[in-house]
Amino acid sequence: MIERNITDTALEAAYDGIAEAIDATPEDKRPLFLAKLALVLANLVGDEGRIADAVSAARCDL
Amino acid sequence: MHTPETQPRTSVFYTYKIYPFRRPEELVGGAARAPVVIVGAGPVGLLTAIDLARYGVRSVVLEAEQQVSHGSRAIVLTRRSMEILQHAGVAEPFVRKGLQWSKGRSFFRGKEVYQMVMPHDSNDRFLPGLNISQQYIEEYLVDAAERTGLVDLRWGSKVTDIHQNADAALLSIDTPEGEYALTADYVVAADGGRSTVRRLLGLRMEGRAYAGNFVIADIKANIDLPTERLCFFDPDWNPGNNVLVHRQPDDIWRLDFRLPDGETAEEALERSRLAARIDLILAMIGRKVPWELDWATVYSASTLTLPDYVSGRVAFVGDAAHLLPIFGVRGANTGFQDAGNLSWKLALVAKGLAPPRLLESYSQERVTAAREICDEAAKSTRFMSPPTPGYRLMRDAVLSLSLSQDFCRNLLHWRTSRPHVYAHSALNSPSADAFITGPAPGEPALNARIAEGDHLQDHFGPGFQLLCFPATPADVAPLAAAMHASGLPVTVLALGRGAAEGADVVLPDPDGVVAARYGAAPGTAYLLRPDLHVCARWRAPTPEGVTAALTTAIAGERP
Numbered sequence: 001m002i003e004r005n006i007t008d009t010a011l012e013a014a015y016d017g018i019a020e021a022i023d024a025t026p027e028d029k030r031p032l033f034l035a036k037l038a039l040v041l042a043n044l045v046g047d048e049g050r051i052a053d054a055v056s057a058a059r060c061d062l
Numbered sequence: 063m064h065t066p067e068t069q070p071r072t073s074v075f076y077t078y079k080i081y082p083f084r085r086p087e088e089l090v091g092g093a094a095r096a097p098v099v100i101v102g103a104g105p106v107g108l109l110t111a112i113d114l115a116r117y118g119v120r121s122v123v124l125e126a127e128q129q130v131s132h133g134s135r136a137i138v139l140t141r142r143s144m145e146i147l148q149h150a151g152v153a154e155p156f157v158r159k160g161l162q163w164s165k166g167r168s169f170f171r172g173k174e175v176y177q178m179v180m181p182h183d184s185n186d187r188f189l190p191g192l193n194i195s196q197q198y199i200e201e202y203l204v205d206a207a208e209r210t211g212l213v214d215l216r217w218g219s220k221v222t223d224i225h226q227n228a229d230a231a232l233l234s235i236d237t238p239e240g241e242y243a244l245t246a247d248y249v250v251a252a253d254g255g256r257s258t259v260r261r262l263l264g265l266r267m268e269g270r271a272y273a274g275n276f277v278i279a280d281i282k283a284n285i286d287l288p289t290e291r292l293c294f295f296d297p298d299w300n301p302g303n304n305v306l307v308h309r310q311p312d313d314i315w316r317l318d319f320r321l322p323d324g325e326t327a328e329e330a331l332e333r334s335r336l337a338a339r340i341d342l343i344l345a346m347i348g349r350k351v352p353w354e355l356d357w358a359t360v361y362s363a364s365t366l367t368l369p370d371y372v373s374g375r376v377a378f379v380g381d382a383a384h385l386l387p388i389f390g391v392r393g394a395n396t397g398f399q400d401a402g403n404l405s406w407k408l409a410l411v412a413k414g415l416a417p418p419r420l421l422e423s424y425s426q427e428r429v430t431a432a433r434e435i436c437d438e439a440a441k442s443t444r445f446m447s448p449p450t451p452g453y454r455l456m457r458d459a460v461l462s463l464s465l466s467q468d469f470c471r472n473l474l475h476w477r478t479s480r481p482h483v484y485a486h487s488a489l490n491s492p493s494a495d496a497f498i499t500g501p502a503p504g505e506p507a508l509n510a511r512i513a514e515g516d517h518l519q520d521h522f523g524p525g526f527q528l529l530c531f532p533a534t535p536a537d538v539a540p541l542a543a544a545m546h547a548s549g550l551p552v553t554v555l556a557l558g559r560g561a562a563e564g565a566d567v568v569l570p571d572p573d574g575v576v577a578a579r580y581g582a583a584p585g586t587a588y589l590l591r592p593d594l595h596v597c598a599r600w601r602a603p604t605p606e607g608v609t610a611a612l613t614t615a616i617a618g619e620r621p
Binding site (some may be wrong): 031032035036039040042043 | 145456457458459460462463469470
């Protein structure tokens with residue numbers, strides 16, 4: 001399990017913001033949008049191990 | 063009966079010459095034994111023959127065709143390849159004909175999203191890239207091989223069988239005038255991606271092939287653009303795929319593009335379909351000019367290598383040994399490094415100056431290099447030609463981000479072929495001395511500017527080089543005596559002011575540029591292998607140390 005690193009308020013804002021961005025993106029462009037988002041966030045995280053943990057966490061229980 | 067084509071290939075710019083088949087002695091009853099037989103007169107086989115001749119070793123080169131190959135093929139030679147050609151004494155026509163370049167630009171949705179200028183400074187004689195069509199590469203090397211007087215180049219001669227025993231390899235050769243047998247001490251298989259020798263010996267390459275077919279087309283067109291690498295991702299006319307544009311001499315332009323999935327080679331090369339796409343590419347670069355097609359083919363990427371490049375008395379070089387993707391110009395450039403690595407070892411073994419086990423180091427070093435190149439090339443290929451939906455989505459994400467963001471743009475780097483570092487070679491003598499800069503054992507030698515138009519590597523001779531940075535003029539003589547006593551081909555270079563007794567070449571280093579590049583203090587010496595990789599270096603060299611390092615470098619017995 002990855003460590004908690006965000007306040008409830010900020011996580012809620014991210015939840016809403018990403019949901020609205022997905023809705024505003026044409027359906028066929030949503031995977032592209034999410035891939036870009038993942039790369040931008042990887043750049044902000046900047047740590048290879050933490051990014052690998054994030055990929056594993058996201059793959060769980062799909 | 064082997065009947066090669068005797069009509070010259072057609073071309074809109076190159077005049078193909080038919081080289082005559084000459085009846086060899088073996089067909090009229092003579093039965094000479096050749097020290098080295100090279101199968102294939104492509105760039106790598108020819109360079110190997112020329113290099114062997116530099117050491118006085120004769121070779122027979124067997125080529126099934128009677129003319130040079132069709133199309134631009136190898137097209138880009140790297141700086142390292144030019145250094146290898148220079149060291150073989152054949153660089154001059156390449157420099158005269160080729161177009162040197164250092165810059166590449168990549169475009170997405172009509173916008174330049176990436177630009178790279180490959181490093182170049184006054185210490186290098188050659189720019190990072192030189193564009194030249196393979197017809198010229200082969201023609202110049204054929205001419206150079208003929209000039210040696212030691213290369214018996216046999217056109218129209220096709221190998222049909224090969225057998226080996228403990229002390230020879232026996233080749234069966236088919237020709238327009240019948241078959242004959244040829245006995246060889248050693249065979250170099252330089253017969254390309256579909257190597258006959260590899261098939262006859264039942265050897266299998268390891269690695270993988272990539273999905274995706276590419277068209278490569280050479281057109282003659284008058285286009286006023288500079289020599290640089292142009293890459294267009296996802297153009298409107300070819301969604302999701304990319305296009306590469308390279309300038310060649312003689313107003314020839316090389317166009318590479320990936321085909322839509324599912325389209326066959328026959329469909330892609332159908333004349334009207336190909337012509338329509340070429341018009342679309344010219345419109346895309348803003349040059350809708352008339353053009354003529356010279357050559358076109360379809361290509362797919364692989365990263366494949368034999369696990370061992372020496373099989374008995376047969377050594378594999380170039381595409382016969384490995385198949386690498388074109389991205390990063392790895393075909394002929396890797397092959398030239400194979401030739402440079404093999405030829406001196408084979409020459410010393412053939413002359414009895416080094417034990418046969420020296421050839422094992424060829425396989426060890428070059429297979430390691432090929433595996434590294436396969437890893438590098440696979441990265442380029444995963445971006446240029448995404449093999450799966452996941453890679454395609456991430457590639458598209460990077461391209462989309464590159465329009466507005468800097469952080470991801472280096473993922474567009476095309477990873478040009480570079481010389482391998484033989485860091486773990488058994489031929490190296492690890493240095494106990496402290497060096498902060500300069501090439502370590504296994505690294506390629508550095509070039510350095512001595513004066514205007516004069517570079518360090520211009521003065522290298524065939525064989526080993528000892529680079530001395532003497533503290534006093536008397537330093538060099540004992541080291542030179544040790545080098546010359548080895549019986550190996552050597553050149554002793556002394557760098558710095560004043561005479562140095564015993565040196566073969568004395569070079570001024572007025573600005574200390576060479577010393578700085580090599581991290582040299584007064585007294586320092588470097589030993590370079592004949593393929594211009596460092597194998598030993600010292601702060602305070604001794605004759606005994608130099609002798610021991612030379613012995614190690616030829617896999618010899620230490621006394």
